[in-house]
Amino acid sequence: MSNAWQEAQKNLAGGVNSPVRAFKAVGGEPIFFSKGFGPFLFDREGKRYIDYCLSWGAILWGHADAPTIEAIQRQAVNGTSFGAATEYETALAVEIKKAFPALEKLRFTSSGTEAVMSAIRLARGFTKKERIVKFEGCYHGHADSLLVKAGSGLATFGTPDSAGIPASLAELTTVLPYNDVAALKQFLQNTRDTACVIVEPVAGNMGVVPARKEFLEVMRTETAKRGIVLIFDEVISGYRVTYGGAQHLYGIQPDLTVLGKIIGGGLPVGAFGGRAEIMDKLSPEGPVYQAGTLSGNPLSMAAGLSVLSRLTPDFYKNLNQKTARFVAQAEKALKRRHSNARIQSLGSMFTVFFSEKSLYNFKDVLDSDKKNFAAFFHRMIARGVYIPPSAFEAYFLSAAHTETELEKTLEILGEC
Numbered sequence: 001m002s003n004a005w006q007e008a009q010k011n012l013a014g015g016v017n018s019p020v021r022a023f024k025a026v027g028g029e030p031i032f033f034s035k036g037f038g039p040f041l042f043d044r045e046g047k048r049y050i051d052y053c054l055s056w057g058a059i060l061w062g063h064a065d066a067p068t069i070e071a072i073q074r075q076a077v078n079g080t081s082f083g084a085a086t087e088y089e090t091a092l093a094v095e096i097k098k099a100f101p102a103l104e105k106l107r108f109t110s111s112g113t114e115a116v117m118s119a120i121r122l123a124r125g126f127t128k129k130e131r132i133v134k135f136e137g138c139y140h141g142h143a144d145s146l147l148v149k150a151g152s153g154l155a156t157f158g159t160p161d162s163a164g165i166p167a168s169l170a171e172l173t174t175v176l177p178y179n180d181v182a183a184l185k186q187f188l189q190n191t192r193d194t195a196c197v198i199v200e201p202v203a204g205n206m207g208v209v210p211a212r213k214e215f216l217e218v219m220r221t222e223t224a225k226r227g228i229v230l231i232f233d234e235v236i237s238g239y240r241v242t243y244g245g246a247q248h249l250y251g252i253q254p255d256l257t258v259l260g261k262i263i264g265g266g267l268p269v270g271a272f273g274g275r276a277e278i279m280d281k282l283s284p285e286g287p288v289y290q291a292g293t294l295s296g297n298p299l300s301m302a303a304g305l306s307v308l309s310r311l312t313p314d315f316y317k318n319l320n321q322k323t324a325r326f327v328a329q330a331e332k333a334l335k336r337r338h339s340n341a342r343i344q345s346l347g348s349m350f351t352v353f354f355s356e357k358s359l360y361n362f363k364d365v366l367d368s369d370k371k372n373f374a375a376f377f378h379r380m381i382a383r384g385v386y387i388p389p390s391a392f393e394a395y396f397l398s399a400a401h402t403e404t405e406l407e408k409t410l411e412i413l414g415e416c
Contacts, residue, residue: 004032004044025390026374031381036063038400041386049386050405052395056388057204057236057349058261060307062400068265071306075298083293088301095308096263096271099244102253106273107282108296112235112260113141115270116198118290119256120145123196123229125288126278133187133197135178137362137392139205140198140233140258148173178203178361179215188222196229196256201246204236204394206365207351208344216252223255229278235260235270236394239308241347242316249347265303268294315399316347323348323397326406333413338376340369348397352376352387365392379416385409 009015016022016030023030031049035042039062041051051063061068075088093106109115120132120143132145140146147162148170174194176183188194201216203209223230232254238245239262247253256274263269273279283289327345330352334341340356353359354369354376373391380387387395 002029002032005029008032020388020390020393023389025370025392026377028378030389031386038062038064039398039402039405047384049381049384050401050409051386052397052409053386053388053393054396054398055266056261057240057394057396058264058266059396059398060239060262061310062398065265065307065400067310068303068306071265071302072267072299075302078298080299081294081297086296086298086301088298088305089296092263092296092301092305092308093273095305096259096273099239099308099311100247100257100259100273102247102275103257103273104276105279106271107279107290108301109270109272109290110268110292110294110297110300111141112233112258112270113143114292115235115258115260115272116140116146116231116233117143119231119258119272120196120198121290122272122278122281122288123231123256125286126281127195127227127229129193129195130172131174131191131194132172133174133176133191133194135176135199137178137206137209137365138198138200138203138233140200144169145173146198148175177363178206178209179212180361181212181215181218184215184218185222188226188228191226191228194226194228196231197223198231198233200233200237201250201252202237202241202346202349204349206362206392207353207359208346208349208394209359209361209365210344210346211246211250212360213250216250220252220254229256230254231256231258233258236349237347238262239311240349240396242320243311243313262307263304264300265307267300267303269300269304319348319397319399322401322406323350326397326410329410330413333410334416336414337416338372340372349394350396351394353391376416380412383412383415385412 014022021030032044033041034044039050041049097103144165201211232247234245234257238259242249258272260270280286281288327343327350331343340354342353343350354372359365370391
């Protein structure tokens, strides 16, 4: 056991500040990183890894991207946090609205979890109803109402998926199967107490599983009929699949959208926004309370503005084409050693699965070969390629990944 891991376990709960970092899903000890630059991470011993995790998708231009670092430094010398209004918040909101016109008004938070929690409270306050609907395999942060697993049957009241969550609260969450149009219709046509439906339009937390267009179209139609607030959680897919996120790609406009990761340039951030009619229910104008000292902090706003203001159609064309070429070649390389290997992708997101079939929902993902993935993970790590330490996560490319790194990765894939 490394000294770093021993010290971490003595001083941090579980040795980590987020469970997946502990490598429980794949076995072994976590890697302690000390530096990131371009498409690379460097561990405490100086070993270099080609990084396909990219802070879970937050790093779009590459680690330590010069313009982003310069923007942070310019702001840091003028102060890191004021707990007061700044024009930086407005500037980033205006930039986000260029890509997401459905966000008529926004509110910044310090994390995606906080943004989702606030969006759900807002939906409940707006509709004066209490039930929320989520989908198996979609992760929306660790708020109590959302750490809920499905019960038996297609459409059931949820049960707590973590200790510390009251059963009475979990009962206000209904969990439906992802991409199941019939189950969605059946539930929505019979509900009377639902405040909102929340979904990852491109699932990234069970691996990359895009929604079927019909699934989202029915969701939009049926919620609109019943005055149910539709929330797209685009913390991962926003700015990843294309400019304007999955809602632009599918041509479907939700009532509220949650963003995170990329919009802070790798610094802590979250945001939620949508129809002005709903957003105006937030305090100080309305009765729904939400606040945060570090919400919209100047460092995150400066970093986010630096990242987003440089995005263009050509940027996405180049990044998505690069990803598509790499994914096609990577799948061929993998299949030479693993007949059941497949890669699912959209935009600059992708996931390696070991499964005989395409995956459309969480059950399909659970049926994939997780033991094979764990062995694959460690072979990749040993050869200097860092991928997420879980079979249920998305991988990402950045603008900093060049053909040199991609060719090297393809060579390694052929050995793993």
